[in-house]
Amino acid sequence: MATLTTRIDSTGLVIEIGGMPVRVNSEDQGFLAMLEKRYAGYTGSSSEPEIVFDVDLSPHRFPDSEADVCVTQEEGRWTFQRGDFRAEWEPSERHGVIRQSANPYSIDAVLRIVHTLTLARQGGFLLHSASAIRNGRAFLFSGVSEAGKTTISRLAPSDVTLLTDEISYVRKQGDSYVAYGTPFTGELAKLGENVSAPIAGLYFLAKGPENRIDPMSPGEAARTLLSNLLFFAEDEELVRSIFDSAFEFASRVPVFRLTFFPDDRVWELFQ
Amino acid sequence: MTTIYFARNPKVAARSLDGEMMIMSGRDSTLFTLNRTATLLWQSADGRTPLDQVVTQTICVEFDVTPGEALQDAETLVKELADHEILQISGDPIPQPHAAGGKR
Numbered sequence: 568m569a570t571l572t573t574r575i576d577s578t579g580l581v582i583e584i585g586g587m588p589v590r591v592n593s594e595d596q597g598f599l600a601m602l603e604k605r606y607a608g609y610t611g612s613s614s615e616p617e618i619v620f621d622v623d624l625s626p627h628r629f630p631d632s633e634a635d636v637c638v639t640q641e642e643g644r645w646t647f648q649r650g651d652f653r654a655e656w657e658p659s660e661r662h663g664v665i666r667q668s669a670n671p672y673s674i675d676a677v678l679r680i681v682h683t684l685t686l687a688r689q690g691g692f693l694l695h696s697a698s699a700i701r702n703g704r705a706f707l708f709s710g711v712s713e714a715g716k717t718t719i720s721r722l723a724p725s726d727v728t729l730l731t732d733e734i735s736y737v738r739k740q741g742d743s744y745v746a747y748g749t750p751f752t753g754e755l756a757k758l759g760e761n762v763s764a765p766i767a768g769l770y771f772l773a774k775g776p777e778n779r780i781d782p783m784s785p786g787e788a789a790r791t792l793l794s795n796l797l798f799f800a801e802d803e804e805l806v807r808s809i810f811d812s813a814f815e816f817a818s819r820v821p822v823f824r825l826t827f828f829p830d831d832r833v834w835e836l837f838q
Numbered sequence: 839m840t841t842i843y844f845a846r847n848p849k850v851a852a853r854s855l856d857g858e859m860m861i862m863s864g865r866d867s868t869l870f871t872l873n874r875t876a877t878l879l880w881q882s883a884d885g886r887t888p889l890d891q892v893v894t895q896t897i898c899v900e901f902d903v904t905p906g907e908a909l910q911d912a913e914t915l916v917k918e919l920a921d922h923e924i925l926q927i928s929g930d931p932i933p934q935p936h937a938a939g940g941k942r
Contacts, residue, residue: 786858786871793862793869803849803864810851810862818855 690739845885885932
């Protein structure tokens with residue numbers, strides 16, 4: 568486990584999720600302090616960030632404050648827009664600009680998008696799932712809202728390290744996959760630990776009268792996985808990458824359906 | 839009857855896993871799972887072999903169906919897949935940029 572030291576210099580802060588350092592520059596010390604608190608455990612001092620974002624907090628007027636997220640790419644330059652922010656990112660220059668107000672939610676969305684796009688090119692992805700480490704192995708528990716991600720996270724015994732109760736970070740390493748902790752929280756509102764472990768299995772959740780694990784065929788696993796991935800861009804090349812990543816994952820990692828009764832006995836299945 | 843040539847749209851992603859052919863549209867990320875007939879058509883979609891030939895040489899060999907009936911169903915299916923931009927159809931052979939073209 569890497570030990571990260573928190574450091575805010577006069578102009579920026581490095582937020583490192585999934586081993587990818589992203590530097591956020593702002594002239595507003597209050598904003599940086601807010602980010603330091605929001606991303607506690609994920610702020611570091613890397614001198615070589617993979618991406619640098621300059622945040623412009625000057626008053627902006629966005630055309631539609633209710634607009635849903637829209638991610639587009641033109642000639643290698645990405646644009647992310649939502650009702651509360653507009654960001655541009657030039658991967659070849661490792662640099663971007665975010666225009667938003669001084670809130671932690673806009674930049675959180677930008678970070679999710681950037682990590683999704685970056686991981687897609689590396690065979691990884693962000694997944695709607697809780698994840699946790701027990702005995703050196705990571706278990707992922709995926710499902711839609713109300714499927715039980717927060718419940719199973721809340722039931723985790725003390726020897727379990729929670730990586731996230733909402734969005735799992737999956738990175739391909741060689742022929743295997745590793746889950747990283749994320750600061751992206753769900754109902755539990757508790758940041759995951761900033762650690763990682765090889766993935767032992769992915770479980771699609773359903774609540775039921777008993778605890779039961781049923782195997783899924785690779786095809787069903789890939790289909791279900793695809794429907795639970797975070798993905799924003801309407802970009803043909805990236806769609807293909809995500810599609811291939813899901814199939815690759817489903818063919819290499821055991822995938823199951825987990826029906827569970829919501830009490831702590833469910834964790835007896837994960838030793 | 840018009841001859842139909844059909845080819846895979848190079849902009850879709852396709853994978854066969856455990857006997858299931860799945861295709862994702864690059865345009866809107868819609869996921870399609872092909873049935874056995876659609877899978878045979880997808881696998882035969884080389885842009886050079888006309889549909890009626892695929893029907894007699896592949897569909898009728900696989901299924902107990904008359905060529906006329908099979909061709910009618912195949913035409914409907916190919917047009918549906920073309921509507922979803924999974925296949926391209928034309929009255930003339932369709933040149934393919936890559937010979938290997940995504941058949942997995």
